[in-house]
Amino acid sequence: MEGIPREVLEIADGIRSMRIRGAGKIARSAAEALKIAAEKYEGAREPGAFRKYMARVADLLIETRPTAVSLPNAVMYVMQAVFTPASDFESLRNSVVSAAARFIEESNNAVKRIAEFGSRRIKENSVILTHCHSTAAVSVITEAYKQGKVVKVYSTETRPFYQGRITTRQLLENGVPVVQIPDSAVRYFMHEVDQVVIGADTITSNGAVVNKIGTSQVALAAHEARVRVFVAAETYKFSPMTVIGELVPIEFRDPSEVVPPEWLQAHRNVRVLNPSFDVTPPEYIDAIITEVGVIPPQAAIMILTERLGWAIDKIKQAGLTKLRFEDLVEE
Numbered sequence: 001m002e003g004i005p006r007e008v009l010e011i012a013d014g015i016r017s018m019r020i021r022g023a024g025k026i027a028r029s030a031a032e033a034l035k036i037a038a039e040k041y042e043g044a045r046e047p048g049a050f051r052k053y054m055a056r057v058a059d060l061l062i063e064t065r066p067t068a069v070s071l072p073n074a075v076m077y078v079m080q081a082v083f084t085p086a087s088d089f090e091s092l093r094n095s096v097v098s099a100a101a102r103f104i105e106e107s108n109n110a111v112k113r114i115a116e117f118g119s120r121r122i123k124e125n126s127v128i129l130t131h132c133h134s135t136a137a138v139s140v141i142t143e144a145y146k147q148g149k150v151v152k153v154y155s156t157e158t159r160p161f162y163q164g165r166i167t168t169r170q171l172l173e174n175g176v177p178v179v180q181i182p183d184s185a186v187r188y189f190m191h192e193v194d195q196v197v198i199g200a201d202t203i204t205s206n207g208a209v210v211n212k213i214g215t216s217q218v219a220l221a222a223h224e225a226r227v228r229v230f231v232a233a234e235t236y237k238f239s240p241m242t243v244i245g246e247l248v249p250i251e252f253r254d255p256s257e258v259v260p261p262e263w264l265q266a267h268r269n270v271r272v273l274n275p276s277f278d279v280t281p282p283e284y285i286d287a288i289i290t291e292v293g294v295i296p297p298q299a300a301i302m303i304l305t306e307r308l309g310w311a312i313d314k315i316k317q318a319g320l321t322k323l324r325f326e327d328l329v330e331e
């Protein structure tokens, strides 16, 4: 990690340990880390050395968590500037810093647009159910509440990491009436629910939504009860890698998040698994609310080609199945 600024290492560690979490925040923090890395670069003042250094930082960041595609997409967005031909170091560094700032600004604006578009899809007097903690979903719900449309929100605990408690706290702070329920009570309450609003970590080219573990069960219960499921997701949550047939890697986290370490010690022959995400097929999703519009999940490929066509081209050209920016730096 030599030569990489302490603030950048702290952000990488924050993402790894989930101090920084949620796909959107992870993406913005990664862009911020690249911005800091560029600003604090102290190596040789020539484009080649700078590009190698930025590629090292980019690889460090994308290796922190595997599932949310917002992370590599944010890094690719900024790294486009790194790879643009430049005659002098200073102008290259400046364009990288402004690309990172632009990503953060666009990302924050995207969440606002999603709140605006998504709130229009919420009916009067709605009871909403949400799962995990998604900034995009909370924004939609809060905006709909401000318009007087939300009477109650069911917020799942989201075991084992309890991100649902963050959702509950934020909604309460925004004045929204919220009821915290265990994940296992979703089907019990579903008959009262009018709409499910959730976020996404990754959306595949066929419109499947990868989100916090338990999302597919929520969607299944909603489908059974004929309750609509809306996914609030910025366009950088769509995965270019899935266009070339790659599957989305599902993160398995430490068993100690599920059971206390003493319990594991006392039951050494028991295997505990902790998958962090699951896949909800497009048939269980009514609409995806993005900053460029509300689309059916089947239109995911349209978003991918229109918004991330450049990333798909890059992946195809380089024949990549796994992103590694150090491989993209020319000697």
Ligand code: RUB
Pocket (backbone or CB within 6 Å): 021, 022, 023, 024, 025, 068, 131, 132, 133, 134, 135, 136, 137, 163, 198, 199, 200, 201, 211, 212, 232, 276
């Ligand atoms: C968070 C999670 C969220 C999405 C969307 O998982 O699954 O639903 O990331 O969130 P984790 P946002 O807590 O493991 O990061 O809308 O904030 O991007």
